[in-house]
Amino acid sequence: MGVEDPERVVRAEVADGEPALARLAIERALGKAVGGSKDVPAAVREAVRAVVRGADVELGVGWQLVDDEGRRIEKVNLLE
Numbered sequence: 001m002g003v004e005d006p007e008r009v010v011r012a013e014v015a016d017g018e019p020a021l022a023r024l025a026i027e028r029a030l031g032k033a034v035g036g037s038k039d040v041p042a043a044v045r046e047a048v049r050a051v052v053r054g055a056d057v058e059l060g061v062g063w064q065l066v067d068d069e070g071r072r073i074e075k076v077n078l079l080e
Contacts, residue, residue, distance in 0.1 A: 022063040025056035045078045052076055 003009060003024065003064035012020035029050035055062040065073045073078060 002008070019063070021059060021061045025059045025061045026051065026063060028056060028059075049078050052054060 009020045009024055012018040015045060030047050033046035033050045034043040037046075052065055052073065054064055
């Protein structure tokens with residue numbers, strides 16, 4: 001799985017009640033989306049898709065992107 005500090009993640013998730021696993025999953029998704037990309041617009045598009053996708057199967061966690069009224073954002077139309 002490659003989690004750098006699993007104890008910290010578990011402590012934040014369980015003891016502190018933070019969404020630490022989802023936060024880690026988002027960080028991983030964004031890292032994969034933009035890692036080493038020389039094409040900035042393509043990297044941005046891939047990063048947005050990763051956030052909207054809302055899941056990391058390997059970690060078994062999901063998240064939702066919502067607006068300030070709690071409505072789920074399920075797609076974002078990006079300029080190609």
